[in-house]
Amino acid sequence: MIKVSEIEVFILAGGKSRRMGSDKGLINFKGEPMISHILRVLDKLNMSTSIISGNKEYMKFGKPVHQDVFPDKGPLGGLYTALEFSSAPMVILLACDMPSINSESLKRLRALATSGKMVVSTDGENISPLFACYPQSLKKAVKKAILREELKMLDFVLKQSYTLLDLTVGGNTLVLQNLNTKKELIAAENIEKDRVK
Numbered sequence: 001m002i003k004v005s006e007i008e009v010f011i012l013a014g015g016k017s018r019r020m021g022s023d024k025g026l027i028n029f030k031g032e033p034m035i036s037h038i039l040r041v042l043d044k045l046n047m048s049t050s051i052i053s054g055n056k057e058y059m060k061f062g063k064p065v066h067q068d069v070f071p072d073k074g075p076l077g078g079l080y081t082a083l084e085f086s087s088a089p090m091v092i093l094l095a096c097d098m099p100s101i102n103s104e105s106l107k108r109l110r111a112l113a114t115s116g117k118m119v120v121s122t123d124g125e126n127i128s129p130l131f132a133c134y135p136q137s138l139k140k141a142v143k144k145a146i147l148r149e150e151l152k153m154l155d156f157v158l159k160q161s162y163t164l165l166d167l168t169v170g171g172n173t174l175v176l177q178n179l180n181t182k183k184e185l186i187a188a189e190n191i192e193k194d195r196v197k
C-alpha cells in the first residue's frame with residue numbers, strides 16, 4: 001500500500017489552448033484564473049503540487065513549474081514529464097481546464113491510488129485520463145508510446161490495467177467538465193449564477 005502523503009499532483013497546463021484562444025489555465029473563470037480553483041482544493045488537502053507548462057507566468061502561483069521533457073506531445077508527454085520529475089510512487093494527473101474539481105472527488109481518487117494501480121475516472125459516458133493517477137512503473141511504456149508517436153492518451157490508458165473511479169456513484173460528474181472554448185466557459189459561469197439566484 002502507498003501512503004496518501006507519498007502521492008504527488010501534477011497539473012497539466014502545457015497545451016496550445018487553440019480553441020480557447022488564450023492560455024486556458026490563466027483565463028479568468030468566476031473571477032480568478034481557472035487553475036486557481038484547482039490549486040485551492042489541493043492546498044486545502046495539503047497535497048504536494050507542481051504545474052507542467054512552458055509558460056513562465058505559471059510561476060506566480062508559487063508551485064514548481066516544469067517544462068515538458070518531450071515538447072508538443074500532448075497530455076501523454078505531460079504524463080511522462082510528471083513521472084520524470086517526481087520521486088513519488090504514484091502521481092495524480094489533472095488538467096488545468098477542469099475548474100470544478102472538488103475535494104470529495106480528489107479524496108476518492110487519492111484513496112484508490114494507495115493501491116498502487118493506475119486509476120482513471122468516468123462520468124458514466126467517457127473515461128477521463130486527466131483526473132487520474134499513474135504509477136511510476138508506467139514510465140517506460142509512456143516513453144515508448146511517445147517515441148512511436150502513439151500520442152492518444154486514452155488509447156494508451158485502455159491498453160493498461162486500471163481501476164475505474166465512477167463519479168456517477170455518490171459523486172459529482174461535473175468534476176470532469178473541461179472548458180475548451182469561450183462559449184463553454186461563459187455557459188459554465190452562467191449555470192453557476194442561475195443556481196445562486
Ligand SMILES: Nc1nc2c(ncn2[C@@H]2O[C@H](COP(=O)(O)OP(=O)(O)OP(=O)(O)O)[C@@H](O)[C@H]2O)c(=O)[nH]1
Pocket residue numbers: 012013014015016017018019020024052053068071072073074075077078094095096097130180
Ligand atoms: N504539459 C502538457 N500539457 C498539455 C499538453 N497538451 C495538452 N496539455 C494539457 O492537457 C489538458 C487537455 O488539453 P487539450 O484541451 O486536449 O489541448 P490544448 O492544447 O490545451 O487545447 P486545444 O489547442 O484547444 O486542443 C490541458 O490541461 C492542457 O493544458 C502538452 O503537450 N504538455
